[in-house]
Amino acid sequence: MTNPVTLSVKDHIGIIIIDNPPINALGIDVRKGLISCIDEADANADVKAVIIHANGRTFPPGADITEFGKPPLEPHLVATCSHVENCSKPVIAALHGTVLGGGFEITLSAHFRIAMPKTKFGLPEVGLGILPGASGTQRVPRITGAAAALDMMISGKPFNAKKALGLGLIDKITDNENILNAAIEYAQDIISNNTPINRVCDRTDGFADADKYAAEIAATRAQLDKKGGLFCHYAIVDCVETAAKLPFNKGLIYERDKIMACMRTDEHAALVHVFFAERKSPKPPEAKRAKPLDIAELGIIGGGTMGAGIAVAALNSGLNVTMVERDEDSIKRGIKNVEKVYLRNIEKGRMNADQMAAVMARFSPTTNYNDLSQVDMVIEAVFERMDVKKAVFTELDKVLKPGAILASNTSYLNVNELAALTKRPAEVIGLHFFSPANIMRLLEIVVPDNVSDQTVSTAFAFAKKLGKVAVRAGVCDGFIGNRILGKYAQAATNMMEDGASPYRMDKVIRGFGYPIGVYQMFDLAGGDIGWDTRKRLAATRDPAERYVHIDDRICENGWFGQKTGRGYYIYENGARIGTEDPEILAIIDKERKIAGITPHDFSDEEIMETYMAAMINEAANVLHEGIALRPSDIDVTFIYGYGFPRHKGGPMQYADTIGLDKVLATIERLSQDDANFWVASPLLKQLVADGKNFASLNNV
Ligand SMILES: NC(=O)c1ccc[n+]([C@@H]2O[C@H](COP(=O)([O-])OP(=O)(O)OC[C@H]3O[C@@H](n4cnc5c(N)ncnc54)[C@H](O)[C@@H]3O)[C@@H](O)[C@H]2O)c1
Structure with missing residues (x-):
């Protein structure tokens, strides 16, 4: 492998370039390379200043995910940061792209920071149930004080260069379209002005007002108590509090202990599971076998709640949309339903009238099915009645061009039956959006028996284009999500009649x-x-x-x-x-x-145990019947479509966490009173008998 980090020297400036495609992640070789290039530049008497720059579209946006879950390899990132900071020559970070997590921590270890205007910054570690553990919790509050540091670490949200400059996290924003040239000019100024190095580890200005700092810490803790914070949230508060109390190096040890404690939590395991699950679910086997078609022209039948929401989602992704309704009054309502979303955006200041007009120019409402003759795909979103859908499918089959895909947004109905009606079963598929379709990210892609690989592959590519999280589902009443919902909703209703x-x-x-x-x-x-x-x-x-x-x-x-x-x-x-x-x-x-x-009476524990047992058991059936490809797809479905708490990882990960034997024991106990409803899933029984968990079935 070629070295992903190189040093060159030009006009007394050492230029360190990180080149680790595709995204310059901070893997072991980049960390090693950074350390050796810093050492080399430091030892070179000709070098008066050092720049760290990255090729490609971004400065390192964080850790290398292929190292997740493995024993950490030395040098750790925190040591790399210290190495950068301890360089005796001024080190300038030249920033572009998304400077997140470890990339941001490296940046804060440099002595000067210059960024392009569109650079994004952030510390998103909380999304994995951990904290910025390579000195982030100790460096940021030294610059910003407690409140801003806590907000960025607990929310995990990215922020722009202007905000970073305002908070003192960077020194300069450049208009120069070549960030390296801008950094070279900045380095020349630093050399000629002999600008002193101000290491973040030595700074204490963020702690200047000790009372304010302590009050902000207390207020954040109170807020977390009220909202129900996770372990990692409290750990962040503890670290930021400690930054003001301990010398920097001791603070780093404290931070290390805290991140290790975060890594031992179920929350961390669950959030890492979800991180990988949501990357896996949009990759069905069909996509390996067939290339997707591009969908540029979309037809939608029905302008009700779902039709309008799908139209907005598609328009927002740049597609041309033709909407068909059954009569003039209905299409007027359909147009209104679409306009309503954009008018609200204008009201909220998210867009202006010209932008709305530009979007609406790509929207063609009609009552004539013949207007669909050139579309690449149609999504039917009419009433949830088989007779109505069948009539629509028959009509569509006549007017659509050969090869055009015919999709149904049905929530429950049998897509095989719809496909069988047409002359193009290979191009018929289910696309089950969730309401409101322009906001909810889940899309269940329902794969009927005779559909082609290309249609499935196209559906997944289409979902990606719309920014949706796609999950592959088989045909059954309610597919993955609504079928499982039906069971745990019934368990809840039974409990209601019994006294809860x-x-x-x-x-x-x-x-x-x-x-x-x-x-x-x-x-x-x-x-x-x-x-x-x-x-x-x-x-x-x-x-x-x-x-x-x-x-x-x-x-x-x-x-x-x-x-x-x-x-x-x-x-x-x-x-x-x-x-x-x-x-x-x-x-x-x-x-x-x-x-x-x-x-x-029911205890709180009994309510939740029963509710979850019904959900997990039906999920096991869904998996056993091949309706879902893998347990992690069910988790993605429930997190994105049904509000399942992400930090619990979805029903299958949660079941693994509490133990499948325990879930089975609950079902067997409940079946003593209602043997008809509580029938343990054969898959659940098998897994318990084999001493396995759901995660063992994820590698599909
Ligand atoms: N509402 C939800 O939460 C939700 C979620 C996911 C999926 N769905 C599914 O989406 C579909 C639509 O649901 P909805 O809530 O938008 O219903 P809706 O009643 O709001 O809208 C249905 C629209 O279809 C139109 N329509 C009926 N027959 C037609 C025809 N022959 N040609 C053209 N237009 C026709 C009606 O005029 C109406 O505007 C259903 O299959 C439903 O199960 C609904």
């Missing part, structure tokens, strides 16, 4: 880390959706199956949730957060009596 109030359950579910409870989610999605599904499945329902009528009674009142102002909760005057409703409790009470059930 929906409000109590929602509180427990939020306590687990979900942003909202399951009944709040139903109110958001609309109770009528579940009601339609129950009615659709009524004829085929096993009479022995327990059926709780509470949801039907609520729907019969026309209480469909937020959109009707009332569901499980009451939403006064369009409020988004509902209040508890005593009438709901009365309905539940009445239904319990009709069913002859004497309510009993």
Whole structure:
């Protein structure tokens, strides 16, 4: 391998170039190379200043992910940083691209920092449940004080060069389009002015107002207590507090201990799992076998909630969109639904009228199916009824050009049946977006039996173009997400009839880390959706199956949730957060009596254990039947589509964390009271018998 870090000397300036494609990650060879180039420059009497620059599109944006989870290799990044800082010649970091994590820590170890205007900075380690452990927690507060340091490390959010300059984290922004030339000029100034080196490790200005510093630390801790902070959040606060108390080198040891403690948490394991899971899910086997087609012209059938949301997602990604509705009134509503999103953007100052006009120029609303003759793909988003969808598919098959893809946004229906209707089953696929489709990132790509590799590959490329996180799903009622949701929602409803109030359950579910409870989610999605599904499945329902009528009674009142102002909760005057409703409790009470059930108490642990057992068990079935390719795809589905707390890694990772034997024991205990509902998944039993976990099935 060629050396990824090189030194050249020109006009008394040592120029260190990092060249480690594709992104200049700070792997072992880059760390070694940096140290040896700094040593060489330091020892060269001809060198009066040193520049660190990176080729390609960015300065190092952080660690090398291929080193994750392996024993750390020396030299560690923190030693590399100290080496840079201890150079006796002025070291200038020449910055462009995304200077994140370890790349930012290297930057702060240089003595001077110059950046291009579009450079982004940040310390995103918190996203992996750790902290900036190569001196970030000790250097940043020396410059910025506590509040800004805590905010950037706890949020993990990137910020721009202007903000970095304002905070004193860089010294200069250059307009020069060649960052290396700008850095050379800066170095020449530093040499000719004999500008003294001001090492960050020696600075204490960030601690100047000790009372303010302590107050900011206390306020952050209080906020974390209120919101429910993770271990890594508190560890960051501890490190920043310590920076002001201990000498720099002792602070580094403290930081090291804290990052090691973070690495031992379940949260860290879960977040690393998700990091890899979301990179794996968009890679189905079909993509290896066939190249995707480019989709530039998109057709959408239906301008309701989903059709409009999908149209916005596609328009925002630069596609031309033709929307077909069934009549003039409906297309007017469809246009309004799309415009509403952009008008809101204008109201919020996110775009101006000209920009909206430019987007809308790529949007062609119509009531004529013939206008779709040139599109590359159509997504159908009409009512969730097989007869309506079949009529639409038959029509589309006639008007679409050969090779055009025909996709359905159905939430539950059988895509094989739709494909069989057409003369092009190889080009029929399911694209299950989540609501609101322009915001929610999950896209389940539903793969019917006779679809071609190329259509699947194209669907995944299309998802990427739209910025979606795609997951491959097989055909079954509800695919991955809604099928599993159906089971744990039923477990919750059974608990409700047995004595747990929906409000109590929602509180427990939020306590687990979900942003909202399951009944709040139903109110958001609309109770009528579940009601339609129950009615659709009524004829085929096993009479022995327990059926709780509470949801039907609520729907019969026309209480469909937020959109009707009332569901499980009451939403006064369009409020988004509902209040508890005593009438709901009365309905539940009445239904319990009709069913002859004497309510009993549930502990918080019991509620969560039951809820999760139902989710994990059905997820195991989904995996066993090949509906999901790998456990990690199910985790991605639940994190991106159903609010599962990311730091718990998704239901499968969570199951591995608590132990599959424990999950199985819960199911077997619950089945003593309801053997019909609680049937342990054969896969779960097999894994327990073999002493394996779900993670053992992830390498697909
Ligand atoms: N709402 C959700 O949360 C959600 C989420 C994922 C998927 N889906 C699925 O998306 C689809 C649409 O759901 P929605 O919530 O947008 O429904 P919606 O009722 O808001 O919109 C459906 C639209 O389709 C139009 N339409 C009906 N028949 C048509 C035809 N023959 N030609 C052209 N247009 C026609 C209707 O006029 C209406 O505007 C359904 O299959 C649903 O299951 C919905």
